[in-house]
Amino acid sequence: MTLLAVDDIxxxxxxxxxxxxxxxxxxxxxxxxVTGPNGAxxxxxxxxxxxxxxxGSGSITMDGAKVTGASPEDIARRGFSLVPEGRNxxxxxxxxxxxxxxxxxxxxxxxxxGDLESVxxxxxxxxxxxxxxxxMLSGGQQQMLVIGRALMTAPRIMAIDEPSLGLAPKxxxxxxxxxxxxxxxxxxxxxxxxxxxxxxxxxxxxMILIRGGxxxxxxxxxxxxxxxxxxxxxxxxxxx
Amino acid sequence: MTAVLQIIFDALSLGSLYALxxxxxxxxxxxxxxxxxxxxxxxAFCVFAMLWPSIDATAVVFAGMLPFYLLIPxxxxxxxxxxxxxxxxxxxxxxxANPATMMIASFALGFVIRHLLLMLxxxxxxxxxxxxxxxxxxxxxGAHIPMLQVVTIVITLAALxxxxxxxxxxxxxxxxxxxxxxFTMARMLGVRANGVILLAFAISGMLAAAIGLILATIxxxxxxxxxxxxxxxxxxxxxxxxxxxxxxxxAGGFIxxxxxxxxxxxxxxxxxxxxxxxxxxxxxxxxxxxxxGLFAPKSAKQRV
Numbered sequence: 379m380t381l382l383a384v385d386d387i388x389x390x391x392x393x394x395x396x397x398x399x400x401x402x403x404x405x406x407x408x409x410x411x412v413t414g415p416n417g418a419x420x421x422x423x424x425x426x427x428x429x430x431x432x433x434g435s436g437s438i439t440m441d442g443a444k445v446t447g448a449s450p451e452d453i454a455r456r457g458f459s460l461v462p463e464g465r466n467x468x469x470x471x472x473x474x475x476x477x478x479x480x481x482x483x484x485x486x487x488x489x490x491x492g493d494l495e496s497v498x499x500x501x502x503x504x505x506x507x508x509x510x511x512x513x514m515l516s517g518g519q520q521q522m523l524v525i526g527r528a529l530m531t532a533p534r535i536m537a538i539d540e541p542s543l544g545l546a547p548k549x550x551x552x553x554x555x556x557x558x559x560x561x562x563x564x565x566x567x568x569x570x571x572x573x574x575x576x577x578x579x580x581x582x583x584x585m586i587l588i589r590g591g592x593x594x595x596x597x598x599x600x601x602x603x604x605x606x607x608x609x610x611x612x613x614x615x616x617x618x
Numbered sequence: 619m620t621a622v623l624q625i626i627f628d629a630l631s632l633g634s635l636y637a638l639x640x641x642x643x644x645x646x647x648x649x650x651x652x653x654x655x656x657x658x659x660x661x662a663f664c665v666f667a668m669l670w671p672s673i674d675a676t677a678v679v680f681a682g683m684l685p686f687y688l689l690i691p692x693x694x695x696x697x698x699x700x701x702x703x704x705x706x707x708x709x710x711x712x713x714x715a716n717p718a719t720m721m722i723a724s725f726a727l728g729f730v731i732r733h734l735l736l737m738l739x740x741x742x743x744x745x746x747x748x749x750x751x752x753x754x755x756x757x758x759x760g761a762h763i764p765m766l767q768v769v770t771i772v773i774t775l776a777a778l779x780x781x782x783x784x785x786x787x788x789x790x791x792x793x794x795x796x797x798x799x800x801f802t803m804a805r806m807l808g809v810r811a812n813g814v815i816l817l818a819f820a821i822s823g824m825l826a827a828a829i830g831l832i833l834a835t836i837x838x839x840x841x842x843x844x845x846x847x848x849x850x851x852x853x854x855x856x857x858x859x860x861x862x863x864x865x866x867x868x869a870g871g872f873i874x875x876x877x878x879x880x881x882x883x884x885x886x887x888x889x890x891x892x893x894x895x896x897x898x899x900x901x902x903x904x905x906x907x908x909x910x911g912l913f914a915p916k917s918a919k920q921r922v
Contacts, residue, residue, distance in 0.1 A: 428806055450805040460806050468799040471792075479796040482789055483808030531807060 381406045381567055382427070382458070382535055387436030387446075388591075389419070389426050396422040398591040399436070404535065409561055409568045409583025411599055413575040415612050419591040420571045421463055424537050427569075428460040429453040441534070455483050457534030463543060465520045467527075469513025473504050476512045476523055480530030490530075497526040500556065518549035525556065536560075537569040542577065554580050579603055587611055623761040625883050631767040633875025634774035635832060637868045639852025640859065641781070642825035644867035647856065648798030649818045652709060652720040656728035657826055658849025659735075660700055664830035665746075665840045666735050667696045673740035679747075686749065693827040700731075701823025702816055709819075710812075735842050743841040746834055770832050777828060778868060781821070785864065790817060798862060858904055860911025869913055874901070 382404040389397040397419045404410050412420050425431045427438055429450040437446045440456050454460075459480075468476050477497060481490045498505035501522045507515070512523055521541060528536050541557070542550040554577055560566045561581065570581060578585045578599040585602045587595035589611050595602060602608055639657070646654050668689070670680040684692065708727050712720045752769055755762035785791035790813075797804040797814045805811050826845075833844055855874050859866025874897065881896045889896075904912065 430802060430806065449811070450802065451808050451810050454806055454808040462803065462806070466800055466803040468796045468803070470799050471795060475792055475795075478789075479792060479804065479809065480807050482793055527807070 379406055380404070381408075381441055382569075383439040384423075384427060385437045385439070387426055387433040387438065389422050389431055390434045391431075396591055397426065397433075400588070400591070400593055401436075402586060402593070404567060404569060406534075407565045407567055409570065409581045411575075411578040411581055411583060411585040412569065412571045412588060413573065413578065413585060414588035416573060418588040420573070420588055421539050422591075423588065424460055424462070424539050424569070424571055427453070427537065428458060430460075451483075454531065457532075459528040459531045459533035459536050461524045461528050461536065461538040461541070463539040465517070465524050467512040467515070467520045467523055469511065471512055472509050473512050473515070473523060474508040476527050477504075477530050480527040481532075484532055486532070489532075493530055493532065497529055500529075500560075501526050518545050518552070521545060521549070521553055522556070525553070525560075529560070533566070535567045535569060537571070539571045540573065541570065542572060542574070550577070557581065575603065575608060620759070620761040621883075623759055624763070625879055627758075627761070627763045627767050627771070628882075629876040629879040630872070631770045631875075632879055633872035634770050635829060635848060635871075636851050636855050636875045637871030638774055638777065638825050638829050638832075639848050640855035640867035640871040641778075641864065642822040642829075643849075643852055644856045644859070644862065644864055645794075645818045645822050645825075648862045648864065649794065649801065649815050650709070650713065650720070651717050652712075652724065653717070653853065654709075654822070655721065655724040655849065655853075656704065656731060657822070657852070658845030658847075659728040659731040660697060660704075660823060660826035661830045661833065661845030661848060662735060662840075662842055663700055663731055664693050664697045664827040665834045665844060666739055666842075667693065668748075668834070669739065669744065669746065669840060671738040673738075673742075690831065693831055694824045697823035697825075697827025697830070698820040699823070701819040701826065705816060705819040732842055739840075739842070741842060743839045745838055746840045747838060748831070748835045752835060766832075766835055770836075773828065773832070777825070781864075790814075794818060854898075854901055858901060858911055860914030863911065863913045866911055866913030870911075873912075 380403050384400060384402045386399045386401050387397060388395065388399055400423060402410070412423065414420050422431060426433050429448050433446060437444060439445065440458060443456070445453055445456060468479065477494060481493065484490060503519060504523060504526060512520065515523060541553050545553065557568060557570070558580055561568055568581065581599065583599055585597065585599040586593050587608060594611055595605065595607055642657055643654060646652055668679060704727055708723060709720065712723050752766040753764060755764050756768065785795055793804065793809045794814050794817060797809055829848060833848065834840060851874055852871060855870030856867045858873065859870030877897050877900055878893065881893045882890060885893060885896065
């Protein structure tokens with residue numbers, strides 16, 4: 379069943395149009411990989427769904443309820459957890475406090491302690507340093523922390539913006555291993571935005587290619603990777 | 619020895635006052651990047667709330683007649699209510715405006731409050747006597763320390779302890795610190811923006827009421843401008859401490875308080891009238907050396 383439906387949304391930053399009529403569906407338990415060149419509107423798409431930037435037109439529906447124009451906190455409370463680009467840990471807070479902020483809104487408070495332990499089991503490095511300031515972690519560790527923090531919200535959909543940005547290839551592999559594991563073990567619905575499409579294969583889901591604020595290509599990641607048009611979209615030749 | 623003790627107590631009690639003021643400013647700055655220059659007028663408003671409106675020179679004490687266990691909560695509620703109303707009526711409209719616009723709005727709000735007091739109470743300072751017993755000195759290791767100084771220090775330390783416990787140990791305190799660190803990210807984790815901001819304003823208003831009570835007791839007068847001076851120094855304290863840092867604001871308050879008292883005690887007689895120039899000179903030196911403030915949290919910086 380469709381968990382998230384985005385219908386024909388546009389987003390304008392002043393006179394600049396970042397998204398021009400994007401429509402997509404994410405079913406429960408699915409992985410959707412969004413890729414495209416720099417400035418295509420990928421992050422804008424995530425921010426619009428999260429309620430951080432307002433959609434100029436179109437509608438967003440989560441689990442059957444219309445959330446267009448809702449505040450970021452209300453959308454988060456409906457189960458959409460965005461891990462934004464640049465990681466955004468609360469640097470002055472400890473690792474454990476970062477995780478607890480993620481759980482703050484939950485109604486099932488008795489389950490929080492158990493979830494905290496399961497995040498620590500998933501990321502043992504976080505457990506070792508749970509009382510250290512999050513700002514002192516390395517980039518890769520911060521990426522683990524924000525994924526863990528998003529898990530603490532008990533999300534129905536987890537969206538991640540550029541999880542590999544600024545990380546060493548080895549760390550990127552680790553991050554994707556974790557994402558794939560979360561998907562297989564927890565049946566987590568994932569929406570991953572990544573400029574490089576090479577990782578899409580690992581996640582084994584659908585993929586959309588955005589360029590100039592529009593979806594230009596859509597299909598199974600395994601098929602799309604072989605598609606010549608994917609390369610064309612990046613290098614800019616061909617019609618657009 | 620007794621002179622040193624005297625100086626220490628003077629420094630601590632003056633520093634307490636500035637620290638409470640700086641905290642009120644830092645909390646709001648933390649969550650919405652607003653430097654609330656109306657804070658000083660919140661302080662004055664709380665003091666005048668104890669008086670019956672009249673333009674006579676002699677104050678008609680009204681709420682101020684209440685026993686302390688009723689007066690203190692009442693004033694804290696008045697301070698919190700005024701502060702919350704300011705956010706709902708004024709600052710909420712400027713939520714997405716740039717910080718300079720918000721600051722000017724706070725100046726405007728301050729003028730409105732001040733002139734409201736002017737209309738109701740006239741510009742003449744009024745004498746107001748609260749708890750005369752607190753003016754009596756207590757002997758402490760041979761020094762005569764006014765009871766009020768001890769009470770001021772104890773109140774400040776208690777307020778700080780409660781605030782630290784609130785920020786560190788409660789869910790709402792955690793959310794407030796997260797929001798101060800990265801407001802948008804906190805909202806994306808379900809932290810309610812309005813809730814956190816209203817809470818910050820409520821606490822800030824209560825701190826203003828506490829300062830008002832202490833100031834009125836120390837000076838024995840109610841003056842429309844009485845909050846402005848504290849506000850200015852408290853603002854400087856937050857800048858020295860590192861804007862947005864709560865421990866920095868407290869430390870900045872105590873440092874300025876201590877600097878004022880030490881300069882007062884050690885400067886040559888002829889130079890004492892220029893004490894404030896020395897204090898502000900020291901502030902300039904501090905900011906030249908550490909423009910980000912003394913306690914700007916290092917860990918808060920992004921690592922890439």
